Amino acid sequence: MRRPPRRSTPAGEHRPVLLAQVLEVLSPRPGAVIVDCTLGFAGHAEALARAVGPTGKLVGLDWDAGNLARAAERLAPLGVPHALHHANFAGLPSVLGAEGIEAVDGLLADLGMSSMQVDDPERGFSYVRDGPLDMRMDRSRGPSAAELLASLNAEQIAQALAEYGDEPAAQRLARAIVSARSRQPIQRTSDLVRIIGEALQVPVERGGGWRLRPNRQRWQTHPAARTFQALRILVNRELANLRELLRVLPSCLKPGGRAAIISFHSGEDRLVKSAFRSGLEQGVYDLAAETPLRADFAEKQANPRSRSAKLRWVQRSR
Helix, strand or coil, X not given: CCCCCCCCCCHHHHXXXXXXXXXXXXXXXXCCEEEECCCCCCHHHHHHHHHHCCCCEEEEEECCCHHHHHHHHHXXXXXXXXXXXXXXXXXXXXXXXHCCCCCEEEEEEECCCCHHHHHCHHHCCCCCCCCECCCCCCCCCCCCHHHHHHHCCHHHHHHHHXXXXXXXXXHHHHHHHHHHHHHCCCCEHHHHHHHHHHHHCCCCCCCHHHCCCEECCEECCCCCHHHHHHXXXXXXXXHHHHHHHHHHHHHHEEEEEEEEEEXXXXXXXXXXXXXXXXXXXXXXXXXXXXXXXXXXXXXXXXXXXXXXXXXXXXXXXX
16 A cells, blocks of 8 residues: 655644743753753754853753754754753653762753654654554663553553543543454554544544644544554653652752643643642742643644643742
């Protein structure tokens, strides 16, 4: 079967989400030490590096080794000291220790997917491009999404779809996946998308038909979006890693240092909100956002990734 031509990526898809809000919240000053826990295309990192200048330092982490070279190329012309690490942010203390840094002035974690990862069909993150059903951020370790779907029972699949994807049809989809794999292994993204479409009895043609768009006051999403999100979170143990980052965060911030975390899923946001509230109550933090910052309609139109983004921030007690 011929694959459809690859869609070119609009420039907006590489825009960092909530960039103005990140800069306002973190207020990076010349000479500051900033950590970007999720480098991606280095959109946030570039702006933060410019703000701290040549007397400051940027430390960047990314679990996807493929992002590091592109980030380094983007940061090199700025003349700002920076150190990039192939690491998960759950291991942030070890990264800072390797750099001889006790604590930092500011920290950012953008928990969303990089458009570069979604655009590469070989990574298996996209429900509109056919490719191997992989979804691992770090392809050198752990089971792929295909391997997990082959090993989990219907109850486990349904639980993951409900908890990590907020999928209302979790039970139905789980039964459909188990039934389909009994006939043939589910090895490609197009296999899974077809199963979802048949189970939900909706069209799931690849291409522009299900791209996010404003419809009155609502945003339309692809029928497979929640399932793909849930599998990605499950494959990469994203919530467990976030819990660890939130646990070690206070010890990584200087007094008065700030952290900003951008989440895209209700489970992520609940963890961040709870950790920040608990830190306030215990006196670990002395300031925090009362409500999450959101993208305005103009940003949502220019950058569809921002539509579900929530930014929460906190300040370490002085």
